[in-house]
Amino acid sequence: MSYLELHNIKKSYYLANQEFPVLTGIDLSFNQGEFVSIVGESGGGKTTLMNIIGGLDSNYAGDVVLNGKSLRHDTAKQLDAYRRQTIGFIFQNFDLISHLTVFNNVMVSLQMTKLSHKQQEARARQLLEQVGLKDHMKKYPNQLSGGQTQRVAIARALASDPEIIIADEPTGALDSQNTQEILALLDQIAKDGKLVITVTHSETVANHGTRIVRLADGKISEDTTLKPGYEKSQANELATHTLRFGATLKMALENMRYNLKRNLLIVFGAAIGIFSVIVMLGLGNGVQGYINHEIYSQVNPNAVQVTKNVSADASTDPSKINVTTKDKNRFKDIKNVKSIDDGYFVQGGTQLRRGHKTASISFMQTHNKTMLTKSIAKGHAPKNGEIMLTKEYAEKLNKKHPYSLIGKRVTFYQNTLNKKKRPVMLTKSLKVSGIAKANTGSTSVTYSTMKSLYSSKGIKIQPNFVTIEIAGNVKNVKPVENKIKAYKNDKKKAAYQITGVGGFVDTLNTYITLAVNVLATIAGISLLVSAIMIIVVLYISVSERTKEIGILRALGSSKGSIRNLFFSEAFFIGLFSSALAIALAELLQVVANNIAQRGINYSIMQITPGNVIFGFVVAIVISLLAALAPAASAARLDPIESLSYE
Numbered sequence: 001m002s003y004l005e006l007h008n009i010k011k012s013y014y015l016a017n018q019e020f021p022v023l024t025g026i027d028l029s030f031n032q033g034e035f036v037s038i039v040g041e042s043g044g045g046k047t048t049l050m051n052i053i054g055g056l057d058s059n060y061a062g063d064v065v066l067n068g069k070s071l072r073h074d075t076a077k078q079l080d081a082y083r084r085q086t087i088g089f090i091f092q093n094f095d096l097i098s099h100l101t102v103f104n105n106v107m108v109s110l111q112m113t114k115l116s117h118k119q120q121e122a123r124a125r126q127l128l129e130q131v132g133l134k135d136h137m138k139k140y141p142n143q144l145s146g147g148q149t150q151r152v153a154i155a156r157a158l159a160s161d162p163e164i165i166i167a168d169e170p171t172g173a174l175d176s177q178n179t180q181e182i183l184a185l186l187d188q189i190a191k192d193g194k195l196v197i198t199v200t201h202s203e204t205v206a207n208h209g210t211r212i213v214r215l216a217d218g219k220i221s222e223d224t225t226l227k228p229g230y231e232k233s234q235a236n237e238l239a240t241h242t243l244r245f246g247a248t249l250k251m252a253l254e255n256m257r258y259n260l261k262r263n264l265l266i267v268f269g270a271a272i273g274i275f276s277v278i279v280m281l282g283l284g285n286g287v288q289g290y291i292n293h294e295i296y297s298q299v300n301p302n303a304v305q306v307t308k309n310v311s312a313d314a315s316t317d318p319s320k321i322n323v324t325t326k327d328k329n330r331f332k333d334i335k336n337v338k339s340i341d342d343g344y345f346v347q348g349g350t351q352l353r354r355g356h357k358t359a360s361i362s363f364m365q366t367h368n369k370t371m372l373t374k375s376i377a378k379g380h381a382p383k384n385g386e387i388m389l390t391k392e393y394a395e396k397l398n399k400k401h402p403y404s405l406i407g408k409r410v411t412f413y414q415n416t417l418n419k420k421k422r423p424v425m426l427t428k429s430l431k432v433s434g435i436a437k438a439n440t441g442s443t444s445v446t447y448s449t450m451k452s453l454y455s456s457k458g459i460k461i462q463p464n465f466v467t468i469e470i471a472g473n474v475k476n477v478k479p480v481e482n483k484i485k486a487y488k489n490d491k492k493k494a495a496y497q498i499t500g501v502g503g504f505v506d507t508l509n510t511y512i513t514l515a516v517n518v519l520a521t522i523a524g525i526s527l528l529v530s531a532i533m534i535i536v537v538l539y540i541s542v543s544e545r546t547k548e549i550g551i552l553r554a555l556g557s558s559k560g561s562i563r564n565l566f567f568s569e570a571f572f573i574g575l576f577s578s579a580l581a582i583a584l585a586e587l588l589q590v591v592a593n594n595i596a597q598r599g600i601n602y603s604i605m606q607i608t609p610g611n612v613i614f615g616f617v618v619a620i621v622i623s624l625l626a627a628l629a630p631a632a633s634a635a636r637l638d639p640i641e642s643l644s645y646e
Helices: 046-053 076-085 102-110 117-130 146-157 176-191 203-208 245-258 260-296 325-332 391-397 447-455 474-485 502-544 546-555 559-599 609-636 639-643
Strands: 004-015 018-030 035-039 061-066 087-090 164-168 195-200 211-216 219-225 303-308 337-343 345-354 357-366 376-379 386-390 409-417 423-436 465-470 496-499
Touching (some): 004 046, 018 046, 035 046, 076 087, 076 546, 087 146, 102 117, 102 546, 117 146, 146 176, 164 176, 195 203, 260 502, 260 609, 303 474, 325 337, 325 465, 337 357, 337 447, 345 391, 386 391, 386 409, 391 423, 474 496, 546 559
Parallel strands (some): 164 195, 386 423
Antiparallel strands (some): 004 018, 303 465, 303 496, 337 465, 345 357
């Protein structure tokens, strides 16, 4: 039994339903150690026969048998493995990958073996030394002569130590000296026990081998043995696998570097879209933060004041406006209510006096948790027997040095009605505890101080408002407010009125977030443009690399590896564009915040790690999605047609 056998091989091509037979019944057998030349006229079926033997063409009639095993029913993956492990191709036009160095062209085949990376590199150097290219490893194919280029192709064909070498017109583009050198190399390969099959028009090449097979009209017209074949080799094919993702990543990087200017432009174009989105999100964060900062610096958003909802004519009746224990028990049952504090407010009839200076206060309330410590310009919140003034009223008592009032005493006067509904004047000496930043609404005393003031005239007061502090996030405020608003009085109207900024802040933040997202979406339209650019560039790349795809398929790369090659390129476009976009956004943030700090004393742009991660992920995802169609198109390319692409 011969090593390789062809049984009744037939092959036809069709054009407009018209059949053109190329091979009409080929029966051949080959043994290891032979140097066989297949000779014939152009169009006689030599290349077609080579493609069938090499596993590039499975659409034929008949059978190819290797070591007693038929290849006829092998799957596409099995044929990939067959080409990768058993066949070494030397193409007519050398067909090296232009953007890879001599060394890396050989490494492509070795990366599909199970040798370690160190072993792969050692074998690549050894093979290149064997073909006389020790000093040319770092050169690119366009820097070599024709003879040198063919030597690289031979080294690559030998990389996986295949048992069959198929050479298509291996000396067709070489001068006589290079022809003899290449033939000597092929002869040595046959002497090493490999099966060497050449397709040639040259009688010089044909006569150099051990056997000549002539084709004419799709049949064998002559099969002549010139000399005995060499001793067959021991089967020592290297274990192989398809091109791994890491290798495709490296090849993609090499190609991007080779087409550097074009890829820089596409990366910059894609970066603009990502940059716009990140900046919009960062600006939204900053605007939202600034508004919240301004509000939170004045009042506590997690505290609300609750009063009875009464008609105007009933507002002076304490029994109507007082917040009762029953009311407070209602509030305690609401989820996220942290605490409830009594409070008392008065409108009008209030005066402060120090020396000959007086200040009339239109509205005053007891100090409560809606008032923040940081809202106090100087001093501290009032304790029992103390009062906190606004700067406005402090200046009325001491225009030049309002803060000098802190620690000093002022006389507090309050007009009210006693039990008999007769007017009385409440008077008390209070120590100034601090000066608030706000001009209105922050003159306050403690609830205990207010009670003792009224008690001095035998008047007992009840809280006419309560301060409810809400636990957790400001988002919890709105649900609590809604629960309180749901309570009805005997007139079927809302029983309570609520004063606070928490719900407003939450609503405001919602609108700000919505507005920012809309702007980010508008900015994201540029991402669509970027995706279209990437698709176009990758389709161009598929066209430019059609021959490369054919070479890789001939070397045994799977369709999946070809897809990964273009996904890898898209991945790097996404990676580099996101890195550039993030860098530009961070730079803009520094500049914008420096300007904003001088104007409003706040960093108006706040790009968060989440924004950065979002930009990074979006860039990668869009790039990979853009690669879907081009990658699929590349994987579908026929290897034979790809190899003939110019």
